[in-house]
Amino acid sequence: MARKTGSHSEITGPRIRAEAQRLFARHGFAAVSMRQIAAAVGVQAGALYLYTPDKEALLFDLLKTHMDGLLAAWAEEPKGEGARARLEAFVRFHIRYNLERAEAVFLSYMELRNLGPENFAVIEGLRKTYETELEAILKAGQAEGVFDLPDSKLATMAIIAMLTGVNTWFRAGGRLSRETVEAIYWDMVRKAVSA
Amino acid sequence: MARKTGSHSEITGPRIRAEAQRLFARHGFAAVSMRQIAAAVGVQAGALYLYTPDKEALLFDLLKTHMDGLLAAWAEEPKGEGARARLEAFVRFHIRYNLERAEAVFLSYMELRNLGPENFAVIEGLRKTYETELEAILKAGQAEGVFDLPDSKLATMAIIAMLTGVNTWFRAGGRLSRETVEAIYWDMVRKAVSA
DNA sequence: GTCTATACAGAGATAGAC
DNA sequence: GTCTATCTCTGTATAGAC
Numbered sequence: 001m002a003r004k005t006g007s008h009s010e011i012t013g014p015r016i017r018a019e020a021q022r023l024f025a026r027h028g029f030a031a032v033s034m035r036q037i038a039a040a041v042g043v044q045a046g047a048l049y050l051y052t053p054d055k056e057a058l059l060f061d062l063l064k065t066h067m068d069g070l071l072a073a074w075a076e077e078p079k080g081e082g083a084r085a086r087l088e089a090f091v092r093f094h095i096r097y098n099l100e101r102a103e104a105v106f107l108s109y110m111e112l113r114n115l116g117p118e119n120f121a122v123i124e125g126l127r128k129t130y131e132t133e134l135e136a137i138l139k140a141g142q143a144e145g146v147f148d149l150p151d152s153k154l155a156t157m158a159i160i161a162m163l164t165g166v167n168t169w170f171r172a173g174g175r176l177s178r179e180t181v182e183a184i185y186w187d188m189v190r191k192a193v194s195a
Numbered sequence: 196m197a198r199k200t201g202s203h204s205e206i207t208g209p210r211i212r213a214e215a216q217r218l219f220a221r222h223g224f225a226a227v228s229m230r231q232i233a234a235a236v237g238v239q240a241g242a243l244y245l246y247t248p249d250k251e252a253l254l255f256d257l258l259k260t261h262m263d264g265l266l267a268a269w270a271e272e273p274k275g276e277g278a279r280a281r282l283e284a285f286v287r288f289h290i291r292y293n294l295e296r297a298e299a300v301f302l303s304y305m306e307l308r309n310l311g312p313e314n315f316a317v318i319e320g321l322r323k324t325y326e327t328e329l330e331a332i333l334k335a336g337q338a339e340g341v342f343d344l345p346d347s348k349l350a351t352m353a354i355i356a357m358l359t360g361v362n363t364w365f366r367a368g369g370r371l372s373r374e375t376v377e378a379i380y381w382d383m384v385r386k387a388v389s390a
Numbered sequence: 391g392t393c394t395a396t397a398c399a400g401a402g403a404t405a406g407a408c
Numbered sequence: 409g410t411c412t413a414t415c416t417c418t419g420t421a422t423a424g425a426c
Contacts, residue, residue, distance in 0.1 A: 012391085028308060030225035033419060047392055049421070110305060113223065150379045151371070158383055161360025162353045169352055176346070184345045188353055192387035207409080228401060242410050244403070 013051045015041050021062050025103035029059055029111045059111060060119045066104040067126035073097055074133060083141030084190075090134055091189050092182045094163045099178055102167055109164070131156055138193065148195035159189055208246045210236050216257050220298035224254055224306045254306060255314045261299040262321035268292055269328060278336030279385075285329055286384050287377045289358045294373055297362055304359070326351055333388065343390035354384055 019040040023032045034055060038045040052058040074097075079089040098105045112123060135156040141147030149155045166181060176184075214235040218227045229250060233240040247253040269292075274284045293300045307318060330351040336342030344350045361376060371379075 026308075028223065028225050030223050031309070034421080035419080043391095044393060045420085046394085046422075050391065055420070113221075114226070150382055154371075154376065154379050155383065157360060157364055158357045158380065161363070162357040165352055165356025165360075168356070176349075181349065184349050185353065187345055188350065188387040191389070192383040194386070229403080230401080238409090239411060240402085241404075241412085245409065250402070 012041065012043065012047070016048060016051050017058070017062060017065075020058050021103050021107065024059065024062070024111060025106045029055075029107075029114045056115060056119065059107070060115055060123075062104065063108050063111070063115070063123050064126075066101065066108050067123060067130070069101075070097060071126060071130060074130070082146070083137055083144050084146050086137045087141065087147075087189065087193070088186050090137060091159075091163060091186045094160070095166050095182050095185060096178065098164060098167055099170060105164070105167055131160060134159060141193065146195055147193045149193055155193060158192075162189070207236065207238065207242070211243060211246050212253070212257060212260075215253050216298050216302065219254065219257070219306060220301045224250075224302075224309045251310060251314065254302070255310055255318075257299065258303050258306070258310070258318050259321075261296065261303050262318060262325070264296075265292060266321065266325060269325070277341070278332055278339050279341050281332045282336065282342075282384065282388070283381050285332060286354075286358060286381045289355070290361050290377050290380060291373065293359060293362055294365060300359070300362055326355060329354060336388065341390055342388045344388055350388060353387075357384070 016037065020032075020037050023036060023040060034048055035045045037058075038048050041048075048058075052061070074090075074093060077089060077093045079086045108123070108127075112120060115123065135152055138147060138149055138152045138155050142149055142152065163185060166185070170178070170181060172178070211232065215227075215232050218231055218235060229243055230240045232253075233243050236243075243253075247256070269285075269288060272284060272288045274281045303318070303322075307315060310318065330347050333342060333344055333347045333350050337344055337347065358380060361380070365373070365376060367373070
Protein backbone atom coordinates (compact mmCIF):
# COMPACT_ATOMS: atom_id res chain seq x y z
CA MET A 1 0.00 0.00 0.00
CA ALA A 2 1.15 3.46 -0.83
CA ARG A 3 1.27 6.29 1.69
CA LYS A 4 -1.75 8.49 1.57
CA THR A 5 -0.16 11.88 1.50
CA GLY A 6 2.91 13.99 1.88
CA SER A 7 3.71 16.64 4.43
CA HIS A 8 1.11 18.43 6.54
CA SER A 9 3.07 19.41 9.60
CA GLU A 10 1.61 22.89 9.85
CA ILE A 11 -1.95 21.65 9.91
CA THR A 12 -1.52 18.33 11.67
CA GLY A 13 -0.14 19.72 14.92
CA PRO A 14 -3.13 21.96 15.66
CA ARG A 15 -5.55 19.27 14.55
CA ILE A 16 -4.02 16.78 16.95
CA ARG A 17 -4.48 19.22 19.81
CA ALA A 18 -8.05 19.99 18.77
CA GLU A 19 -9.08 16.35 18.50
CA ALA A 20 -7.26 15.42 21.68
CA GLN A 21 -9.07 18.18 23.55
CA ARG A 22 -12.42 17.09 22.21
CA LEU A 23 -11.84 13.41 23.02
CA PHE A 24 -10.26 14.02 26.43
CA ALA A 25 -13.17 16.27 27.42
CA ARG A 26 -15.74 13.77 26.22
CA HIS A 27 -14.32 10.50 27.52
CA GLY A 28 -11.59 11.44 29.94
CA PHE A 29 -7.84 11.46 29.45
CA ALA A 30 -7.23 7.93 30.67
CA ALA A 31 -10.05 6.49 28.59
CA VAL A 32 -8.79 7.91 25.29
CA SER A 33 -6.08 6.08 23.38
CA MET A 34 -3.45 7.53 21.12
CA ARG A 35 -4.96 5.36 18.38
CA GLN A 36 -8.31 7.09 18.83
CA ILE A 37 -6.75 10.52 18.57
CA ALA A 38 -4.79 9.51 15.50
CA ALA A 39 -7.92 8.07 13.87
CA ALA A 40 -9.84 11.30 14.51
CA VAL A 41 -7.07 13.31 12.91
CA GLY A 42 -6.69 10.89 10.05
CA VAL A 43 -3.13 9.74 10.67
CA GLN A 44 -1.54 6.66 12.14
CA ALA A 45 -0.81 6.45 15.86
CA GLY A 46 2.91 6.55 15.34
CA ALA A 47 2.66 9.89 13.60
CA LEU A 48 1.45 11.59 16.79
CA TYR A 49 4.90 11.18 18.27
CA LEU A 50 6.26 13.66 15.77
CA TYR A 51 4.26 16.34 17.59
CA THR A 52 4.36 15.29 21.21
CA PRO A 53 6.88 13.29 23.21
CA ASP A 54 4.09 11.39 24.95
CA LYS A 55 0.45 11.42 25.92
CA GLU A 56 0.88 13.41 29.11
CA ALA A 57 2.76 16.17 27.30
CA LEU A 58 -0.20 16.46 24.96
CA LEU A 59 -2.53 17.01 27.91
CA PHE A 60 -0.14 19.44 29.56
CA ASP A 61 0.09 21.47 26.37
CA LEU A 62 -3.69 21.80 26.28
CA LEU A 63 -3.97 22.87 29.91
CA LYS A 64 -1.04 25.26 29.74
CA THR A 65 -2.33 26.92 26.60
CA HIS A 66 -5.74 27.34 28.18
CA MET A 67 -4.46 28.85 31.41
CA ASP A 68 -2.09 31.20 29.59
CA GLY A 69 -4.95 32.34 27.39
CA LEU A 70 -7.21 32.90 30.37
CA LEU A 71 -4.68 35.06 32.19
CA ALA A 72 -3.80 37.03 29.06
CA ALA A 73 -7.45 37.67 28.26
CA TRP A 74 -8.22 38.84 31.78
CA ALA A 75 -5.21 41.16 31.68
CA GLU A 76 -6.64 42.81 28.59
CA GLU A 77 -10.24 42.91 29.79
CA PRO A 78 -11.65 46.42 30.40
CA LYS A 79 -12.27 46.67 34.12
CA GLY A 80 -13.54 50.13 34.98
CA GLU A 81 -12.83 52.05 38.17
CA GLY A 82 -13.26 50.81 41.71
CA ALA A 83 -13.60 47.39 43.25
CA ARG A 84 -17.28 47.08 42.48
CA ALA A 85 -16.82 47.67 38.77
CA ARG A 86 -13.83 45.36 38.73
CA LEU A 87 -15.77 42.60 40.44
CA GLU A 88 -18.59 42.89 37.93
CA ALA A 89 -16.02 42.75 35.14
CA PHE A 90 -14.53 39.61 36.67
CA VAL A 91 -17.86 37.86 37.06
CA ARG A 92 -18.92 38.58 33.51
CA PHE A 93 -15.50 37.80 32.07
CA HIS A 94 -15.23 34.47 33.87
CA ILE A 95 -18.64 33.27 32.74
CA ARG A 96 -18.19 34.42 29.18
CA TYR A 97 -14.62 33.24 28.67
CA ASN A 98 -15.28 29.84 30.22
CA LEU A 99 -18.52 29.23 28.36
CA GLU A 100 -16.74 29.91 25.10
CA ARG A 101 -14.13 27.26 25.94
CA ALA A 102 -16.15 24.60 27.70
CA GLU A 103 -13.92 21.68 26.72
CA ALA A 104 -10.69 23.32 27.82
CA VAL A 105 -12.24 24.40 31.12
CA PHE A 106 -13.57 20.94 31.77
CA LEU A 107 -10.14 19.43 31.15
CA SER A 108 -8.41 22.00 33.30
CA TYR A 109 -10.14 20.94 36.43
CA MET A 110 -10.93 17.28 35.70
CA GLU A 111 -7.66 15.97 34.35
CA LEU A 112 -5.11 17.71 36.52
CA ARG A 113 -4.39 14.49 38.36
CA ASN A 114 -3.09 12.91 35.18
CA LEU A 115 -0.12 15.26 35.19
CA GLY A 116 3.18 14.43 36.81
CA PRO A 117 4.28 16.55 39.80
CA GLU A 118 6.22 19.16 37.81
CA ASN A 119 3.54 19.73 35.21
CA PHE A 120 0.89 19.72 37.91
CA ALA A 121 2.71 22.44 39.81
CA VAL A 122 2.87 24.64 36.72
CA ILE A 123 -0.87 24.49 36.10
CA GLU A 124 -1.68 24.89 39.78
CA GLY A 125 0.51 27.96 39.86
CA LEU A 126 -1.36 29.54 36.99
CA ARG A 127 -4.68 28.73 38.59
CA LYS A 128 -3.48 30.28 41.83
CA THR A 129 -2.44 33.40 39.96
CA TYR A 130 -5.92 33.69 38.52
CA GLU A 131 -7.55 33.23 41.92
CA THR A 132 -5.29 35.90 43.36
CA GLU A 133 -6.64 38.35 40.78
CA LEU A 134 -10.12 37.91 42.22
CA GLU A 135 -8.94 37.99 45.79
CA ALA A 136 -7.17 41.29 45.17
CA ILE A 137 -10.42 42.80 43.97
CA LEU A 138 -12.26 41.56 47.03
CA LYS A 139 -9.62 42.91 49.39
CA ALA A 140 -9.61 46.27 47.62
CA GLY A 141 -13.36 46.46 47.96
CA GLN A 142 -13.10 45.74 51.63
CA ALA A 143 -10.53 48.51 52.02
CA GLU A 144 -12.82 50.87 50.10
CA GLY A 145 -15.66 49.89 52.40
CA VAL A 146 -17.94 48.72 49.59
CA PHE A 147 -17.62 45.01 50.39
CA ASP A 148 -18.14 43.21 53.66
CA LEU A 149 -16.53 39.79 53.68
CA PRO A 150 -16.02 37.46 56.60
CA ASP A 151 -13.02 35.94 54.79
CA SER A 152 -11.56 37.01 51.44
CA LYS A 153 -10.01 33.61 50.76
CA LEU A 154 -13.27 31.75 51.19
CA ALA A 155 -15.17 34.36 49.24
CA THR A 156 -12.68 33.90 46.40
CA MET A 157 -13.14 30.14 46.32
CA ALA A 158 -16.91 30.42 46.70
CA ILE A 159 -17.29 32.89 43.85
CA ILE A 160 -15.04 30.98 41.45
CA ALA A 161 -16.79 27.68 42.17
CA MET A 162 -20.16 29.30 41.68
CA LEU A 163 -19.18 30.95 38.39
CA THR A 164 -17.39 27.92 36.97
CA GLY A 165 -20.47 25.85 37.79
CA VAL A 166 -22.34 27.62 35.00
CA ASN A 167 -20.44 25.44 32.55
CA THR A 168 -22.06 22.31 33.90
CA TRP A 169 -25.61 23.26 33.02
CA PHE A 170 -25.62 26.15 30.53
CA ARG A 171 -26.70 25.28 27.01
CA ALA A 172 -26.68 27.83 24.21
CA GLY A 173 -30.19 28.34 22.91
CA GLY A 174 -31.71 27.38 26.26
CA ARG A 175 -34.11 29.29 28.48
CA LEU A 176 -31.66 32.08 29.28
CA SER A 177 -29.09 33.91 27.19
CA ARG A 178 -25.51 34.10 28.34
CA GLU A 179 -25.90 37.83 29.02
CA THR A 180 -28.91 37.18 31.23
CA VAL A 181 -27.03 34.53 33.15
CA GLU A 182 -24.13 36.94 33.62
CA ALA A 183 -26.50 39.56 35.00
CA ILE A 184 -28.19 37.14 37.40
CA TYR A 185 -24.91 35.79 38.72
CA TRP A 186 -23.54 39.28 39.12
CA ASP A 187 -26.62 40.14 41.14
CA MET A 188 -26.05 37.18 43.48
CA VAL A 189 -22.34 37.87 43.83
CA ARG A 190 -22.92 41.57 44.43
CA LYS A 191 -25.36 40.86 47.23
CA ALA A 192 -23.20 38.14 48.76
CA VAL A 193 -20.20 40.45 49.21
CA SER A 194 -21.89 43.81 49.73
CA ALA A 195 -21.49 45.81 52.88
CA MET B 196 1.22 -23.17 45.59
CA ALA B 197 -1.58 -23.53 48.06
CA ARG B 198 -4.46 -21.14 48.38
CA LYS B 199 -3.99 -18.56 51.08
CA THR B 200 -7.29 -18.76 52.87
CA GLY B 201 -10.85 -20.00 52.96
CA SER B 202 -14.13 -18.09 52.89
CA HIS B 203 -14.48 -14.36 53.52
CA SER B 204 -17.49 -13.40 51.46
CA GLU B 205 -19.05 -11.21 54.14
CA ILE B 206 -15.98 -9.06 54.52
CA THR B 207 -14.58 -9.12 51.00
CA GLY B 208 -17.56 -7.43 49.31
CA PRO B 209 -17.41 -4.26 51.41
CA ARG B 210 -13.64 -4.17 51.21
CA ILE B 211 -13.75 -4.31 47.43
CA ARG B 212 -16.11 -1.34 47.37
CA ALA B 213 -13.97 0.58 49.85
CA GLU B 214 -10.74 0.03 47.97
CA ALA B 215 -12.36 0.70 44.61
CA GLN B 216 -13.72 4.01 45.91
CA ARG B 217 -10.35 5.02 47.25
CA LEU B 218 -8.51 4.10 44.06
CA PHE B 219 -11.11 5.53 41.67
CA ALA B 220 -11.10 8.81 43.61
CA ARG B 221 -7.33 9.00 43.63
CA HIS B 222 -6.48 7.97 40.08
CA GLY B 223 -9.73 8.04 38.15
CA PHE B 224 -11.99 5.19 37.12
CA ALA B 225 -10.37 4.55 33.75
CA ALA B 226 -6.86 4.62 35.17
CA VAL B 227 -7.52 1.96 37.79
CA SER B 228 -7.37 -1.71 36.83
CA MET B 229 -9.29 -4.58 38.31
CA ARG B 230 -5.93 -6.07 39.23
CA GLN B 231 -5.06 -2.97 41.27
CA ILE B 232 -8.31 -3.19 43.18
CA ALA B 233 -7.80 -6.89 43.79
CA ALA B 234 -4.25 -6.30 45.02
CA ALA B 235 -5.43 -3.61 47.44
CA VAL B 236 -8.04 -5.96 48.85
CA GLY B 237 -5.61 -8.84 48.98
CA VAL B 238 -7.32 -11.20 46.54
CA GLN B 239 -6.76 -12.18 42.93
CA ALA B 240 -8.39 -10.30 40.08
CA GLY B 241 -10.70 -13.13 39.18
CA ALA B 242 -12.21 -13.11 42.67
CA LEU B 243 -13.68 -9.64 42.10
CA TYR B 244 -16.12 -11.09 39.62
CA LEU B 245 -17.83 -13.00 42.42
CA TYR B 246 -19.00 -9.63 43.75
CA THR B 247 -19.59 -7.52 40.66
CA PRO B 248 -20.57 -8.45 37.12
CA ASP B 249 -18.06 -5.95 35.71
CA LYS B 250 -16.07 -2.81 36.41
CA GLU B 251 -18.82 -0.35 35.52
CA ALA B 252 -21.27 -2.04 37.88
CA LEU B 253 -18.75 -1.53 40.66
CA LEU B 254 -18.64 2.20 39.94
CA PHE B 255 -22.41 2.42 39.64
CA ASP B 256 -22.83 0.70 42.99
CA LEU B 257 -20.58 3.29 44.64
CA LEU B 258 -22.39 6.24 43.09
CA LYS B 259 -25.84 4.85 43.75
CA THR B 260 -25.02 4.08 47.37
CA HIS B 261 -23.67 7.58 47.85
CA MET B 262 -26.65 9.34 46.33
CA ASP B 263 -29.13 7.18 48.25
CA GLY B 264 -27.27 7.94 51.46
CA LEU B 265 -27.24 11.66 50.72
CA LEU B 266 -30.98 11.81 50.10
CA ALA B 267 -31.77 9.65 53.13
CA ALA B 268 -29.56 11.76 55.39
CA TRP B 269 -31.11 15.02 54.19
CA ALA B 270 -34.59 13.58 54.74
CA GLU B 271 -33.70 12.92 58.37
CA GLU B 272 -31.86 16.19 58.96
CA PRO B 273 -33.56 18.55 61.45
CA LYS B 274 -34.63 21.59 59.44
CA GLY B 275 -36.47 24.00 61.70
CA GLU B 276 -39.35 26.25 60.70
CA GLY B 277 -39.52 28.58 57.73
CA ALA B 278 -37.51 28.87 54.53
CA ARG B 279 -34.66 30.76 56.13
CA ALA B 280 -34.04 28.09 58.76
CA ARG B 281 -34.38 25.38 56.16
CA LEU B 282 -31.87 27.06 53.88
CA GLU B 283 -29.36 27.35 56.69
CA ALA B 284 -29.92 23.68 57.48
CA PHE B 285 -29.30 22.81 53.83
CA VAL B 286 -26.10 24.83 53.59
CA ARG B 287 -24.66 23.35 56.74
CA PHE B 288 -25.82 19.84 55.92
CA HIS B 289 -24.38 19.91 52.42
CA ILE B 290 -20.97 21.12 53.55
CA ARG B 291 -20.78 18.72 56.47
CA TYR B 292 -22.10 15.63 54.71
CA ASN B 293 -19.91 16.13 51.65
CA LEU B 294 -16.74 16.88 53.60
CA GLU B 295 -17.21 13.66 55.53
CA ARG B 296 -17.41 11.69 52.28
CA ALA B 297 -14.93 13.48 50.05
CA GLU B 298 -14.04 10.45 47.94
CA ALA B 299 -17.64 9.50 47.17
CA VAL B 300 -18.51 13.10 46.32
CA PHE B 301 -15.53 13.42 44.04
CA LEU B 302 -16.49 10.23 42.21
CA SER B 303 -20.11 11.28 41.92
CA TYR B 304 -19.36 14.27 39.80
CA MET B 305 -16.12 13.22 38.11
CA GLU B 306 -16.86 9.71 36.94
CA LEU B 307 -20.45 9.97 35.78
CA ARG B 308 -19.36 9.78 32.18
CA ASN B 309 -18.03 6.28 32.68
CA LEU B 310 -21.54 4.97 33.19
CA GLY B 311 -23.67 3.60 30.40
CA PRO B 312 -26.84 5.51 29.48
CA GLU B 313 -29.21 3.63 31.83
CA ASN B 314 -26.94 3.84 34.87
CA PHE B 315 -26.17 7.46 34.06
CA ALA B 316 -29.86 8.31 34.00
CA VAL B 317 -30.38 6.75 37.43
CA ILE B 318 -27.65 8.82 39.08
CA GLU B 319 -28.69 11.96 37.25
CA GLY B 320 -32.23 11.44 38.50
CA LEU B 321 -31.06 11.21 42.09
CA ARG B 322 -28.94 14.31 41.68
CA LYS B 323 -31.91 16.15 40.23
CA THR B 324 -34.04 15.06 43.18
CA TYR B 325 -31.49 16.54 45.54
CA GLU B 326 -31.34 19.81 43.62
CA THR B 327 -35.11 20.02 43.70
CA GLU B 328 -34.97 19.90 47.50
CA LEU B 329 -32.95 23.10 47.52
CA GLU B 330 -35.05 24.76 44.86
CA ALA B 331 -38.20 24.07 46.86
CA ILE B 332 -36.70 25.89 49.84
CA LEU B 333 -35.78 28.86 47.67
CA LYS B 334 -39.24 29.05 46.13
CA ALA B 335 -40.88 28.80 49.53
CA GLY B 336 -38.71 31.63 50.78
CA GLN B 337 -39.72 33.74 47.85
CA ALA B 338 -43.38 33.04 48.55
CA GLU B 339 -42.82 33.98 52.19
CA GLY B 340 -41.15 37.18 51.07
CA VAL B 341 -37.89 36.49 52.91
CA PHE B 342 -35.85 35.74 49.76
CA ASP B 343 -35.47 37.80 46.65
CA LEU B 344 -34.18 35.75 43.72
CA PRO B 345 -33.97 36.69 40.08
CA ASP B 346 -34.23 32.99 39.16
CA SER B 347 -34.71 30.05 41.51
CA LYS B 348 -33.16 27.55 39.09
CA LEU B 349 -29.95 29.53 38.72
CA ALA B 350 -29.80 30.25 42.42
CA THR B 351 -30.08 26.50 43.05
CA MET B 352 -27.21 25.68 40.73
CA ALA B 353 -25.11 28.57 42.01
CA ILE B 354 -25.52 27.61 45.65
CA ILE B 355 -24.83 23.92 45.10
CA ALA B 356 -21.72 24.64 43.04
CA MET B 357 -20.47 27.06 45.64
CA LEU B 358 -21.04 24.63 48.52
CA THR B 359 -19.64 21.59 46.75
CA GLY B 360 -16.57 23.63 45.92
CA VAL B 361 -15.56 23.51 49.57
CA ASN B 362 -14.45 19.92 49.02
CA THR B 363 -11.75 21.05 46.59
CA TRP B 364 -9.79 23.12 49.09
CA PHE B 365 -10.86 22.27 52.63
CA ARG B 366 -8.34 20.37 54.73
CA ALA B 367 -9.08 19.20 58.24
CA GLY B 368 -6.71 20.85 60.67
CA GLY B 369 -6.27 23.86 58.41
CA ARG B 370 -6.80 27.55 59.12
CA LEU B 371 -10.56 27.24 59.62
CA SER B 372 -12.70 24.61 61.28
CA ARG B 373 -15.54 23.02 59.39
CA GLU B 374 -18.05 24.79 61.61
CA THR B 375 -16.48 28.15 60.83
CA VAL B 376 -16.57 27.42 57.12
CA GLU B 377 -20.23 26.48 57.42
CA ALA B 378 -20.96 29.76 59.15
CA ILE B 379 -19.10 31.85 56.58
CA TYR B 380 -20.76 30.12 53.63
CA TRP B 381 -24.14 30.47 55.25
CA ASP B 382 -23.46 34.17 55.64
CA MET B 383 -22.66 34.54 51.93
CA VAL B 384 -25.64 32.45 50.84
CA ARG B 385 -27.98 34.30 53.17
CA LYS B 386 -26.93 37.66 51.76
CA ALA B 387 -27.02 36.46 48.15
CA VAL B 388 -30.67 35.39 48.36
CA SER B 389 -32.05 37.82 50.90
CA ALA B 390 -34.80 40.30 50.13
C1' DG C 391 6.42 13.65 7.59
C1' DT C 392 3.91 9.71 7.40
C1' DC C 393 3.60 5.11 6.81
C1' DT C 394 3.54 -0.17 8.15
C1' DA C 395 4.79 -3.31 11.35
C1' DT C 396 5.59 -4.62 15.72
C1' DA C 397 7.44 -4.87 20.54
C1' DC C 398 5.86 -5.28 24.99
C1' DA C 399 2.98 -4.48 28.81
C1' DG C 400 -1.30 -4.41 30.67
C1' DA C 401 -6.30 -4.37 30.26
C1' DG C 402 -11.10 -6.95 31.36
C1' DA C 403 -12.95 -11.11 31.81
C1' DT C 404 -13.50 -16.38 32.07
C1' DA C 405 -12.47 -21.56 33.01
C1' DG C 406 -11.60 -24.99 35.88
C1' DA C 407 -8.75 -26.83 39.82
C1' DC C 408 -8.97 -27.05 44.78
C1' DG D 409 -14.61 -18.45 47.68
C1' DT D 410 -10.28 -18.04 45.94
C1' DC D 411 -6.76 -19.62 43.29
C1' DT D 412 -3.81 -20.19 38.82
C1' DA D 413 -3.78 -19.92 34.14
C1' DT D 414 -5.17 -18.07 30.09
C1' DC D 415 -7.95 -15.87 26.22
C1' DT D 416 -8.45 -11.86 23.67
C1' DC D 417 -8.07 -7.21 23.11
C1' DT D 418 -6.08 -2.82 23.58
C1' DG D 419 -2.74 0.26 25.43
C1' DT D 420 1.78 3.33 24.63
C1' DA D 421 5.59 3.72 22.18
C1' DT D 422 9.39 2.70 18.76
C1' DA D 423 11.99 1.10 14.36
C1' DG D 424 12.79 1.50 9.91
C1' DA D 425 10.90 1.83 5.05
C1' DC D 426 9.60 5.34 1.77
